[in-house]
Amino acid sequence: MKLSKRWTRALAATAVVATVLAGAPAAQAVPTYTVTGTVTDRATGAPLPGACLDLFNAPDRLLATRCADEQGRYTFSGLTRTIQPRLRGQAAGHAELWWPAEPDYYNADQLRYPTDGSTTIKADLALTMAVGGFAGRITQPDGSPAYASEVTAIAVGTAYWAAKAPTDSDGRYRLDNLPVGSYRLAIGPRGWESTQWLPGTGNPPVATVFDVTPGATTTVDGRYLTANTAYEGGTLTGVVTRAGTGAPVVAACVTAVSVYSGQDAATACTDATGRYRLASLSTNLGYKLRVRADGFPEHWAPNAVDSRNGSTYFPQWNSDKIVDIALRAGGGTVRGQITDYPGATPALANSVRVFAVDNSWSAWTEAVDGRYQFDHVPPGDYRVAVKPLERTLQYHPGKATAAEGTIVHVADGAVTTVDEQLVPPGAVELRLVDAVTGSPVKACARLVTAQEVACGDAGTVTFPKVWATGDTPDRILVDPKPTHWSKVVDPVAVVSGETTRLTVSLEPGAALETTVVDARDGSVPPKTCVRPVSTSKLLVSPTLQDPTSSAGGYCSDSSGKIRIGPLPSGPVQLLVIPPAPYGAQWYTEQGGTGDQRAAKTYPLRVGQTMTAPPIRLDRGGALTGRITDRSGKAVSSCLQPFGRSADLEYPPLRACAVNSGSYTLKGLGPYRWPLNVDGQARSETDILAPAWSGNATNRFDATLVQVTAGTTTAVPDIVLPPAARIRTMDVGTTATQIGQVEVYQPTTGDRIGYGAALGAGSTLTGLPAGPIVLRAVLTNGTPCWYVGPPIGPRTHGGLGPTPIVLTAGQVVETLRLVPGETCKPVRTDIRTGPAVVAGTR
Numbered sequence: 001m002k003l004s005k006r007w008t009r010a011l012a013a014t015a016v017v018a019t020v021l022a023g024a025p026a027a028q029a030v031p032t033y034t035v036t037g038t039v040t041d042r043a044t045g046a047p048l049p050g051a052c053l054d055l056f057n058a059p060d061r062l063l064a065t066r067c068a069d070e071q072g073r074y075t076f077s078g079l080t081r082t083i084q085p086r087l088r089g090q091a092a093g094h095a096e097l098w099w100p101a102e103p104d105y106y107n108a109d110q111l112r113y114p115t116d117g118s119t120t121i122k123a124d125l126a127l128t129m130a131v132g133g134f135a136g137r138i139t140q141p142d143g144s145p146a147y148a149s150e151v152t153a154i155a156v157g158t159a160y161w162a163a164k165a166p167t168d169s170d171g172r173y174r175l176d177n178l179p180v181g182s183y184r185l186a187i188g189p190r191g192w193e194s195t196q197w198l199p200g201t202g203n204p205p206v207a208t209v210f211d212v213t214p215g216a217t218t219t220v221d222g223r224y225l226t227a228n229t230a231y232e233g234g235t236l237t238g239v240v241t242r243a244g245t246g247a248p249v250v251a252a253c254v255t256a257v258s259v260y261s262g263q264d265a266a267t268a269c270t271d272a273t274g275r276y277r278l279a280s281l282s283t284n285l286g287y288k289l290r291v292r293a294d295g296f297p298e299h300w301a302p303n304a305v306d307s308r309n310g311s312t313y314f315p316q317w318n319s320d321k322i323v324d325i326a327l328r329a330g331g332g333t334v335r336g337q338i339t340d341y342p343g344a345t346p347a348l349a350n351s352v353r354v355f356a357v358d359n360s361w362s363a364w365t366e367a368v369d370g371r372y373q374f375d376h377v378p379p380g381d382y383r384v385a386v387k388p389l390e391r392t393l394q395y396h397p398g399k400a401t402a403a404e405g406t407i408v409h410v411a412d413g414a415v416t417t418v419d420e421q422l423v424p425p426g427a428v429e430l431r432l433v434d435a436v437t438g439s440p441v442k443a444c445a446r447l448v449t450a451q452e453v454a455c456g457d458a459g460t461v462t463f464p465k466v467w468a469t470g471d472t473p474d475r476i477l478v479d480p481k482p483t484h485w486s487k488v489v490d491p492v493a494v495v496s497g498e499t500t501r502l503t504v505s506l507e508p509g510a511a512l513e514t515t516v517v518d519a520r521d522g523s524v525p526p527k528t529c530v531r532p533v534s535t536s537k538l539l540v541s542p543t544l545q546d547p548t549s550s551a552g553g554y555c556s557d558s559s560g561k562i563r564i565g566p567l568p569s570g571p572v573q574l575l576v577i578p579p580a581p582y583g584a585q586w587y588t589e590q591g592g593t594g595d596q597r598a599a600k601t602y603p604l605r606v607g608q609t610m611t612a613p614p615i616r617l618d619r620g621g622a623l624t625g626r627i628t629d630r631s632g633k634a635v636s637s638c639l640q641p642f643g644r645s646a647d648l649e650y651p652p653l654r655a656c657a658v659n660s661g662s663y664t665l666k667g668l669g670p671y672r673w674p675l676n677v678d679g680q681a682r683s684e685t686d687i688l689a690p691a692w693s694g695n696a697t698n699r700f701d702a703t704l705v706q707v708t709a710g711t712t713t714a715v716p717d718i719v720l721p722p723a724a725r726i727r728t729m730d731v732g733t734t735a736t737q738i739g740q741v742e743v744y745q746p747t748t749g750d751r752i753g754y755g756a757a758l759g760a761g762s763t764l765t766g767l768p769a770g771p772i773v774l775r776a777v778l779t780n781g782t783p784c785w786y787v788g789p790p791i792g793p794r795t796h797g798g799l800g801p802t803p804i805v806l807t808a809g810q811v812v813e814t815l816r817l818v819p820g821e822t823c824k825p826v827r828t829d830i831r832t833g834p835a836v837v838a839g840t841r
Contacts, residue, residue: 033113034120036075039068039089042126042179047072051091051127057083059105059262060307062368063349078348080390084110087123094127095177101126103133103177106261107163132212133176136221138167138187145171146224147266148231148282150190151198156182156209166190166258169266169280178212185210187222189230190282198222234281234315236323239274240291243326248274252293252327259286259312278315286312289323296327297376303328305376309363331376332410336417338367338386341424346370347388350422357381357407379412386420392467392496398423400470400496423496428463430489432456432478435505436607443480443506447492450474468496478504482511482554482565483609509566510604512612516560516578519591519616524560528578528617529553530587532564533647535571535601537749538801538828540742540775540783542646543567553577553652562615569606573599575642576615577652583620583669583707584641584653589613594673595704596642621707622666625715627657627677629688634661635720637681637688641665641673643699643750664712672704677718678753689723689768689808690752697770699748722809724767726838729758731776732818739778741817746773746803746832758817769810771803771835776823784823786815788836799833800826812838 039051049070055063063085066074079085086108087099098108100123111121134153138146151173155161165175167190184207186194197207199222210220240252253269254276265287268276281287288310289301300310301323315321334354340346352372355362361378367386383405384396395405396418410416432441440459446452447463449472454461461478473491480486484506494500516528531553534543553575554564564574573596574587585592586599589612593599602610627635638656642648655665665675675693682688694703695718705715729741738759743752745768756764758776774786785801804815815838816822 032078032080032119034075034077035079035087035111035123036073036120037123037125038072039074039091040072040124040126041094042128043130045126048091048094048127051089051094051125053125054088054090055085055111056088056105057085058259058308061366063366065368076348078345078389079111079113081113083348083389084112086110087125089125089127091127094129095131097125097127097177099123099125101161103131103163103175104261106165106263128179130180130214131177132180132214133174133178133217134183134185134210134212134220135174135217136172136219138171138173138222138224140224140227140229142227143223145169145280146187146228146232147171147280148190148234148284149173149187149228150192150194151175151222152186152188152194153178153183154186155179156184166261166263166265168264169256169278174217176217180212180214182209182211184208185220185222187224189228191284192230195228196222196225200225231282231284232280233317234283234285235277235279235318235320236281236287236289236313236315237275237277237279237320238323238325240270240276240293240325240327241274243328246326248272249293249296249327250274252276252291252296254278254325255290255292256281256287257290257307259288262307281315283315283317286314288312289325291325291327293327296329297331299325299327301325303361305331305363305374306365308365328376328378330412331378332412333373333375333415334377334382334384334408334410334418335371335373335415336384336419338370338372338420338422340422344422344424347391347422349389351387351389352420353385353387354382354408355385357383377410379410382408382410384408384418384420386422388422391422391425392470394420394423394468394470396420398496400468402471423468425465425467426494426496427499428466428476428492428494429499429501430456430461430476430478431501431503432459432461432480433503433505434484435507437508441480441484441506443478443484445476445478448475448477466494469494476502476504478506480506480566482509482513482563484508485566508607510569510606511563511565511567511609512572512574512602512604513561513563513609514612514615516556516562516576516615516617518582519618524558525556525582525617526579527555528560528562528576528582528615529555530562530564530615531575531577531647531652532567532572533575533596533645535573536829538744538746538773538775539646539749540828542649543570543572560614565609567604569604571601571603573601574612574615575648575652576617577667578617578620580667581619581710582617583709584667585615585618585669585671586642587612587615591616592618592669592671594641594669594671594707597700618669619709620667621670621709622664622712623668623673623675623705623707623715624662624664624712626661626717627663627681628661628717628719629686630719630721632717634659635681635688636661637678637720639663639665639675639677639718641668641675643674643676643745643748644753645749645751649751668707670707670709672706674699674702674704675715675718676702676750677720681720686722686809687725687765688720689766691718691720691768693718695719695721697768698745699750721769723765724769724806724808724810724812724838725763725765726767726812726815727763728814729762729764730814730816730818731758731760731762732816732821739776739781742775742777743767744773744775746771746801764815767806769806769808771805773801773803773832774817774823775801776817776819778819781819782825784819784825785828786817787822787824787826787833789816789822798830800828800830802833803835805835805837810838 475490692702788802
């Protein structure tokens with residue numbers, strides 16, 4: 001079974017109520033939509049001038065009211081994605097109707113922001129005078145009430161039309177406002193698909209047809225053929241007392257009201273001890289508890305004067321959910337009028353909250369057409385807050401923080417009037433300058449909390465309409481890509497009626513611009529992404545990528561243009577990752593290549609933008625093959641067509657061999673590529689080392705494999721040899737020297753594997769034959785490179801890292817990697833020190 005569509009909508013609608021009057025600033029520049037339509041008489045088609053339309057966000061939450069003009073037309077403007085109300089139409093002499101053609105809130109559809117690109121929803125209503133309904137009682141096979149059920153009326157002989165009604169604690173239901181006609185009735189667990197037709201069959205063609213006659217209610221009872229007690233057994237219980245004294249209140253009647261339908265579900269009155277018990281409730285519904293008792297105003301648990309301020313309670317199955325309630329007599333009234341600032345388009349709805357200075361009591365309501373009222377407010381000192389939809393929260397009289405708000409005294413039996421005018425917006429103006437030259441910088445900026453974006457061409461970005469931030473300042477993300485680095489400006493205070501002016505200094509970066517074309521006809525391919533890869537030897541930190549790109553790179557626009565940056569100074573090559581049917585390439589100015597050594601290198605400089613000839617894309621192909629150990633047995637591992645580096649830590653092109661050892665690597669350009677298989681794979685007896693196509697130990701010695709466009713080329717097996725390992729990494733006696741050790745191939749600069757944990761007694765496995773260099777990245781301390789033991793009277797000052805030469809399968813018992821002794825922060829752009837043959841010490 002699955003939840004019905006209407007049930008899912010009902011669950012979602014209640015979530016909105018709990019977030020009204022949140023303290024954070026409202027979202028800004030949110031797209032709005034309009035609801036408009038015509039109200040007519042269903043029988044004649046004539047317009048109904050004066051018919052009134054109401055928007056509800058919950059059964060007890062009226063948002064706004066409009067009445068139709070002489071042509072029966074109405075309009076609600078300024079709705080946003082967060083407002084998904086239901087629409088009711090009423091006219092003299094006609095039954096009320098809920099859009100699109102439903103009898104009540106429970107059945108009505110929500111109005112939602114249009115998804116077709118428009119900003120208007122047309123919601124016509126055709127009201128009828130001839131309506132009737134059904135009522136009755138649904139029971140289980142033993143005659144007990146089916147109180148967690150739902151009755152569905154489905155029209156017969158017309159276009160599909162249906163309406164639902166829940167049963168109460170006695171199994172009774174009521175469906176009103178149904179158009180005159182013939183119906184079949186079905187029953188099932190509330191919120192789920194129906195399981196049976198009335199009066200007692202599972203076969204629709206033989207189900208009884210019932211008629212709705214004008215102004216009449218037809219009684220139709222039903223009994224389940226088999227027990228259907230899903231979600232029955234919920235209980236709410238507690239004690240009702242007098243606030244202040246704790247004395248029990250006798251004969252106070254407590255009613256559970258469904259938060260989804262607004263209908264009464266069950267009622268129980270208190271005994272001589274003030275105790276009540278609501279024992280026939282659904283466990284898959286939420287309820288609010290209404291209390292009525294002589295000598296007290298209507299009360300909603302736990303301490304509210306109306307439904308919207310009452311808490312929602314969920315009964316527990318076969319267990320008492322305890323809700324004690326203290327009733328309070330007397331109180332005063334707070335009411336007022338909300339007006340907008342001069343020249344404003346009035347806010348669609350305004351939430352008003354009155355709250356005690358000592359936080360002992362609070363309530364909120366909607367100011368419908370600007371008017372609001374709170375009754376039975378306990379005497380005391382209060383503040384009043386107003387929250388227009390999509391605007392900032394303000395405190396009477398027009399203040400940004402609660403501490404600035406005026407304290408309003410409420411007296412027992414008195415009326416306190418608090419009128420409020422909504423504050424005007426403020427503005428934010430940014431002046432963006434280059435940190436080096438002081439010249440204007442073109443950029444876009446985003447107010448993070450307000451969710452508003454603005455751009456400027458001449459170094460100025462303006463947000464002309466921003467609501468005040470109050471206690472929670474906003475922050476701005478300036479995005480000047482590709483020429484400058486992004487910057488966060490924090491905090492940014494917005495003041496009503498004022499302009500906040502800020503000058504933002506932006507650090508310049510290096511940039512590269514090019515275009516992408518089809519190599520055959522020069523057409524513009526679909527979105528193609530490029531990764532800049534630094535050619536700096538032994539690169540340890542990644543060249544910063546665009547964090548907004550899902551490909552981890554920079555992508556072409558609809559014209560094929562690619563703007564890469566900002567980047568730091570230094571040499572970069574371009575790895576191009578196009579969509580199918582094109583293949584990846586290392587970029588050269590004459591075309592693509594699969595060998596990174598042949599790729600074009602651009603020496604980028606901060607503050608400069610270089611322009612490269614177009615990237616020409618060729619159709620792609622694929623490679624397939626096997627990965628084995630030296631005995632020919634399949635190995636499960638992964639491979640990629642380039643070496644790892646800090647810029648290619650997460651390869652964009654990758655294939656993995658499963659139990660058969662077979663792989664297929666797709667999306668490669670028709671060039672000659674090296675293939676690199678990861679280390680740390682296992683055979684039956686050994687940990688295996690990484691390897692390259694042609695069974696080489698490094699990229700420069702790898703056999704380049706030719707890819708042919710449109711075909712899959714078979715590759716000779718790549719055989720992984722046993723890996724070397726260092727059994728113990730001696731980090732010295734300082735316990736804080738822990739972190740990670742990284743492994744690099746000194747000839748190619750490629751990173752080997754993912755690194756390993758570094759600490760007392762740690763090991764290093766999966767190492768290839770040949771030279772390697774080690775870098776320790778310390779949790780507390782400066783990263784350092786292995787430089788080996790002292791070289792006589794000489795120091796390592798003029799040398800780089802010291803290579804360690806290994807053989808396949810070699811086990812090195814101990815290697816001292818001690819910061820300050822055999823591990824130092826030496827340069828990597830100079831020659832390496834003399835190699836150390838591992839195992840000779």
